Amino acid sequence: MKTSIFITIFLILVSFFSKAQMDDKFYQSKKEMKALEFKNIEQVSLPVNNDTITAVVLKPESKSIKKTILFFHGAAGNISTYQFMTKPLVDAGFQVVMVDMRGYGKSTGTPTHLNVAEDGQKFFDYVLSRKDISNTKIYLYGASLGSQIATHLAKGNQSKISGLILDGGMSSFTDIAIKFKPEMKEIIEKYVTSPYSAKEDVKALAGLPKLFIYSKGDSTVPFEQGQLIYENAPEPKQFLEFSGEHIDGMRTADKDRILKAIENL
16 A cells, blocks of 8 residues: 555545445555466456456465465555565465455456455355365465455454464554544544454454564554554464565565564464
8 A cells, every 4th residue: 555545535534424434545456467477376266246356376386385375465456466475475385365356456346345354255265165275274364455354354264264464454444544644533533434453353363373564664554553453462473573665574684584484373
């Protein structure tokens, strides 16, 4: 997510007279996709209501799969935008499933907070139906805005997963809006609602291993929001701090440290 993504949120807040989620201000999807830089790619399509959500299953070259990671990306772009985060995982021996929710990439429809949650659960159920995935340990990975659906799914499916990873995740939709317009805090709290939030859902994840990846140099999501989610989370949990910009850990010298933490989760 970039600062410009949220600017328009605040131009209409003062004219609101009822509660609103303002979903369209948070989801900045793109249909145009870059070439995927993986050797083993399986395309998946799943019908949801009158739309279709798509994903790719990325298998490592090694037949010995360490873990399966269900990856939920951020507000902008589509799965091809975030392959810089997942390619190191695949190269390290992880099986990765990258999901494009409604409106992103090859998926049809329009994303909202509520249908993203529904789509996430439906896709998770599909994942569990596949033996090549269900026979492995499954981890949910939420990057940036994807932190919200990943944590929400973890709350509802805790017994079916082995861990949760949040990378540059915001504490709630409301909190990130306040970050970009603090002088309108009272109005935002009144009108920008969060039907679910990482900072609340994480409280239910007792006993589930959790890894939080954040940087003090993040200019998009405040470091303090990551600390808040971490503080709300019950044990077991680990906070990994890296040096770099928003969700840039896999591009920095901390990449190997991050991969090791994920492997040990």
